Every structure is written in C-alpha cells, then in structure tokens.
Amino acid sequence: MPRNTASGHDFPASTAINTANQAIVVGGGFGGIAAALRLRARGYAVRLIDRCTRLGGRAQVYERDGFRYDAGPTVLTAPHLFEELFALFDKQLTDYVKLVAPDPWYAFRFPDGTTLKYGPTEAATEAEIARLSPDDVDGYRRLGEASRAIYEVAFTKLAHKPFHNPLFMLQQVPALLRLRSYDSVWKMVSRYLKDDRLRRAFSIQPLLLGGNPFDTTSIYSMINHLEREFGVWFAMGGTGALVDALHHLMQEVGIVVETDTTVERISVTNGRATGVVRADGTTETADVVVANTDPIRLYRDLLPTGSAGLIARLRNRSARLSMGLYVLYFGARRQWPEVAHHTVWFGNRHRELLADIFHRGVLAEDFSLYLHRPTATDASFAPEGCDSFYVLCPVPNLRAGVDWSVAGPRLRDRIVAALDATLLPGLRDTICAEFAKTPEDFETDYLSEAGAGFSISPYFTQSAWFRYHNRGEGVRGLYLVGAGTHPGAGVPGVISSAKVIESMVPDPAPVT
Ligand SMILES: Cc1cc2nc3c(=O)[nH]c(=O)nc-3n(C[C@H](O)[C@H](O)[C@H](O)COP(=O)(O)OP(=O)(O)OC[C@H]3O[C@@H](n4cnc5c(N)ncnc54)[C@H](O)[C@@H]3O)c2cc1C
Structure with missing residues (x-):
C-alpha cells in the first residue's frame, strides 16, 4: 500500500479500494475536486459526480470555430494550494501542467483613457x-x-x-x-x-x-x-489544462469520475446522509457525502423535506446572492499585441453602477468590464494571426427579472462598440466567432441559484460563521465545499474549503 507522506495517511492503491468507506462528492468544481483528492488521501473510496460534460464546474473550456476559451477563472494565485493536492500522493504539479506569470499581472483602463499596469514586481x-x-x-x-x-x-x-x-x-x-x-x-x-x-x-x-x-x-x-x-499565474493551455491535470491525478489514484450526471437527491436515513439518487433514478450509497453544489439548492431541493437544520433554513431565507455575469466569448481574425492578458476596463460610473447591479437590480446602459486575452501568453488559444477573448460584464442576477433574450444581444452590441472605440480598434469588422453566456445559462448549466456568478456575496454578515457551514446542517455525514461555504468564492477559497472538511470527516473504518 503506498504511503501518503504529505498527510501522514495511508491510502489504498486504485486496485485495492476499500469499498466499505465510500465517499461521494456531488459537483466537480475546484472545491469538489480538491475534496475528492483529500478524502482519497484519507483512505476513502471516492466517487465524484458532476452534471457537466467536463470537470471543473465554472472552469469549463469551450473549443469552437478554431478558438479555445476558458469559460470562467483565469487569474490563478497561491499555486501552492494546487501543489499540496499533488503532494498528497507524492506527485508534483509541475509534472502535469506549466504555470507562467503574465507581465503585467493586470492592466487597468480608466474612463479618462489613462492606464495602470499592476505587477509583476513591486x-x-x-x-x-x-x-x-x-x-x-x-x-x-x-x-x-x-x-x-x-x-x-x-x-x-x-x-x-x-x-x-x-x-x-x-x-x-x-x-x-x-x-x-x-x-x-x-x-x-x-x-x-x-x-x-x-x-x-x-x-x-x-x-x-x-x-x-x-x-x-x-x-x-x-x-x-x-x-x-x-x-x-496562468496555466499554459488555460485553466482547463489545470483541471485536466487534476482529473489525470484523480484517475491515477482511483477516484471514480461520473460526468453528464445530475444528482437529484441526497438520501438521508435517521438524520444521516447515506448516498445519492441520480436524475435517472439510480442510486449509490456512501458513508460520507460532500456537496459542491449551490448551498441554497442543496438545502432546498436535494435533501428530503424537513431534514435541513434551522440555521441552514434561515440562511436560505436571507441569503444575498452575488451578481450575475454576462460573458461574451469571441475570436477575431487579427491581433492586438499591445493588449495585456488581463484588463479591467472601467466605465464612467462606479459606485452608482455597482448600486444598480447589486442593490437596485437594474441592467444599466453603461458597464465596467474584465477582458481576457489568453493569446497574450499562449498562442494555442487561436488560429495563427488571430486573438481569442472573453469579456465579462457584471450584471444583476436573475432576481432582477431581466429578459436576457432581448437584453443579451443589445448588451453584446454595446460592449463590442465600447471595445472597438477603446482597447480593440477594428474589432467590429474582424470579429469572426462568438457566443455568450447569461445568468440564465449559469442557472441551467451549474444549477446556480438565480444564475448568480459566485454563489452568495462575500459580505461580513455572510462570512465565517455567518456563511454556509462546511458541516451539513441537520444531516450527519454531510459536508459542504465550494463558493457558498467558508472561506468563500474564488479558486483559492474553494480549494481551502476542502482543507476545512478534511479536518472534520472521520477517519475511515479500518479495512478488515
Ligand atoms: C466567469 C468567471 C470568472 C472567474 N474568474 C476567476 C478568477 O480569475 N480567479 C478566481 O480565483 N476565481 C474566479 N472565478 C470564481 C471561481 O471560478 C469560482 O468561485 C470557483 O471556481 C467555484 O468553484 P466551486 O468549487 O464552488 O464549484 P463550481 O465551479 O460552482 O462547480 C460546481 C459543479 O457542481 C455541479 N453541480 C451542481 N449541482 C449538481 C447536482 N445536483 N448534480 C451534479 N452536479 C451538480 C455544477 O454543474 C458544477 O459543475 C470566476 C468565476 C466566473 C464564473
């Protein structure tokens, strides 16, 4: 049996999984992946189930018309959090994927036309x-x-x-x-x-x-x-390459991965999670269930009626969700070499624009944007001589009742016009591939409540004890990881949430 020196635990080789200690992770975002690896290192036989076709959750990858697009996270920091996951099995991240530092880290463009480059040195x-x-x-x-x-x-x-x-x-x-x-x-x-x-x-x-x-x-x-x-940092090949590296590691250590599979219910017997029911009605039993799902939906939709604890039910009632995101993925048959890998583009209004998005639920005519240009670092994202982009625009979540079938195309035109007039002159005439994701897609694809981009917002009253707890409320053997739990959204946060549950999940029963 190989020794897991990093955590001090033994873990069974993939050929000798102890099926008496089964853990199921629902959701294959970075939080779910990290939890699966940590439980595997603790000696559990682990099954990870996700409804998307690829692992990674919001870190999906789209390959269309010759262009590649990372769907979600692109800015990576604290790479040691990933290195720790590989070290659990005496492996090295660098053997799986190469991380590089863009220079600058980010560029900012202000409404008066001035710019600021941030990083890589003080x-x-x-x-x-x-x-x-x-x-x-x-x-x-x-x-x-x-x-x-x-x-x-x-x-x-x-x-x-x-x-x-x-x-x-x-x-x-x-x-x-x-x-x-x-x-x-x-x-x-x-x-x-x-x-x-x-x-x-x-x-x-x-x-x-x-x-x-x-x-x-x-x-x-x-x-x-x-x-x-x-x-x-940026992973060469994209954040998707990092997900692939983790997927590869999971396969090597014998974690069973099921994609294209939705979990409809978590089974609970005598107040304890005992497994899951898939949407097709098939079941799987487990000693430990980890939810990397939206916590509101976990407590409202996935658990049997009446089993969620009082604190979770109160949180569900008062939860303030993050904003939604409109993301336009596009390719152009020319390049803008002067445009940085990551650019934050500010519109005129700031405080009032954010109040429209977060407080008033208004989709304003103006916006601020984040522009991702991976071809600044990695030419493999686009055909030769072309640039691949995504532009992200914070917008109200679905609680605002915006009709995205009408608002989406209009917003697209305003964004393309603004980029054409500032950062990307000539864009309108050279854009040759595009598609968009609205908050409706976030709801459909990831079962994210109200299509929120980042689960609940990181307010003081929704942080630490006030955030969804990592230990299931009212159901023993249930644990939560991911953006809606402590410590919070963002890749470093969700990976850390898996570390939190590692300290709470009991040791697996000894193999007899
Ligand atoms: C456009 C965008 C850009 C971002 N940029 C950055 C960035 O640059 N840096 C950064 O650190 N963070 C960034 N973030 C935030 C970061 O991506 C997320 O906070 C983080 O990836 C969320 O991870 P998670 O573990 O919560 O899982 P998620 O990514 O939310 O994945 C959860 C998975 O569970 C699945 N699931 C849900 N319910 C079920 C069910 N019932 N059955 C089966 N499967 C289910 C979902 O489909 C999904 O695949 C970005 C987010 C977005 C959307």
Missing part, C-alpha cells in the same frame, strides 16, 4: 502609481502592510478552519475588530489612496468574487497581499 507597480499619482506611492506601501496584516489572520490562521462553532467565531471577534473587518474594502483602500482611479483598481478584488467593493468586508483586501506574496 518596483514596476510603484513606478506606475507614481506616474498616475505620485502622492499615493507611500499610501500604496501602507495598504500593502495593512492587507498583509489581514492575510496573516484571515488566510494563514482561519481560511482552512471550520467555522460552524459559534464559540470559535466569538474567539475570533477581537482580531476581526482589530483589523476593522466591519469596514468595506472600498473604505479601507480609501484610507490609504487618494486618487479615485487607484481606489477603483486596488479595491477590485471583491468584484472578482461576487461582491460589491462598497459592501464587502475589508477581509477580502487580503487578496492584494496574496497576489503580492504568491504572484498571479
């Missing part, structure tokens, strides 16, 4: 800040220190700890108050930076995780430090 970023607002260089350094202080507590000490115990939460309150986590990211950043453009750029992180920077707890400004400490 010196380069500070030179850029000095160019826009010399008085803010010192504030930027102090912001870095402040986000490091938050990171030391929130990421190093708490991101992988279970938060279902109210006493544990209470013990953290003094530290959270000291760090002023009741302030918003915007408020915190504004304490250090004066220039409105810099405030927008360095408070952007919540938007990448489903939150309004004006409402999201300043804990999330630690991402600033996370990026500076571990860098910003």
